[in-house]
Amino acid sequence: MPSQQRDSTSTIIEPEISATTGSESEANSLLACHECDLLIPYPNLKKSEKAYCPRCGYLLLECREDSINQTIAYALTGLIAFYPAVFYPMIGLEAMGLSSTASLFETIRVLYNNQLFFVALSVSLFAVIIPLCQLLIVSYLLFRLTRGHYSQHFVVFYRAFYHFKHWGMLEVFLLGIIVSLYKLVGLASVEYGVGLAAFVILLLSAIMVSRVLDEHLVWELIEREKNRKARAN
């Protein structure tokens, strides 16, 4: 951008922003980029449009069609697949008349038995507990919110969901399975179990939840229900 234009615009902004200090409506009409802190007017998006930060290119907002219902549907799919994905055998091995099978739960148990408590804990957190919590939180929250309920712990749950986002590692675990299979194929004959199919379904629905969920919309819903409840009291 040419420098003269930048200078002229910056003088225009100053009075605008200082004139309306403290008003709640002004804060709602603005949006700050989460990665570079650039302040921009809140974009009014139509369905399936996206807004990127003009300075650093961060995806600011995404307006998704029918976000809430789809998210609930995918989250429930994931929850249904959850039990078989964790407890049913994923891979089986057969050599010299001996055979063994392993489920996700078995993986954690073996690590624990090998005295690797920390590794067992991190696998159970990243591959089981965090994805489970995410699916539970998101389906519970959206289900309650769409029915106009509000309770104080919603905020805590949704913040937990936000922080868990970076720690769910189902896709890494699937790559781990693929690598292990590749290594094992040369060793013995390998069989695939129900657990593997269930795990893939779980992974796909977890990915779809994060793709379909409109995070800003959920925060707005929480805020709206909160304000409505405050007014009612």
Add this chain to the structure above:
Amino acid sequence: MKKTEKQELIESQGMEEMTLLQHKSAMQAGYMVCSDCHKLNKRETHLQESICERCGATIRFRDFYALQRTWAYLITSAIAFIPANVYPIMTVKYFGAGAPDTILSGIASLVKLGMMPIAIVVFIASFLVPLGKILGLCILLVSVHRKSKVKLRQRTLLYRIVELLGKWSMLDVFVVGIMAAVVQLGFVSEIVAGPGATAFATMVIFSMFAAKSFDPRLIWDLDCDDK
């Protein structure tokens, strides 16, 4: 200014005013941005920290200790990188005998067995990515300390890559777990996980904490200062 596809998209939505506010950060306008729910909270500029109106998280204009914390996690992660590569990550036993494998010797044996594609995947995920993450974060931290004003966008991109790749290093830990669980054929063949896995998991987790505690807005603050 060169228009990218993204910018055209933004402008096509009737957002001409966007350029009006360009190069003004939320901090300069007196807003604390919530790190959890991204809400703008108007606060007096002398305040150190406050509580977000919407979600109750602690908010600040900038986390004063962000750089220190990132350095601390990063150094911890770099230290853990050494035992992660020195100690055996697993032992493959055939008929009760077998030599322990470290990460690198495991990759070497994969190459020897002719499993090149999988060797490359494992090498990238469990050696290059952690090393690249540590280096990348060092570059970001040093450039912020030196108040560098060049390549702001590229550095943000570097940060995004570091953040995105972080969890893929856990691959080897998962592989060890799965292999140890599947290969339980008693005396014929057995895989035992080793102490290297603990060090490796520690390294990955701390490097993820390091990436999380770095604040990319620090890169851009200098861009706002002189406008």
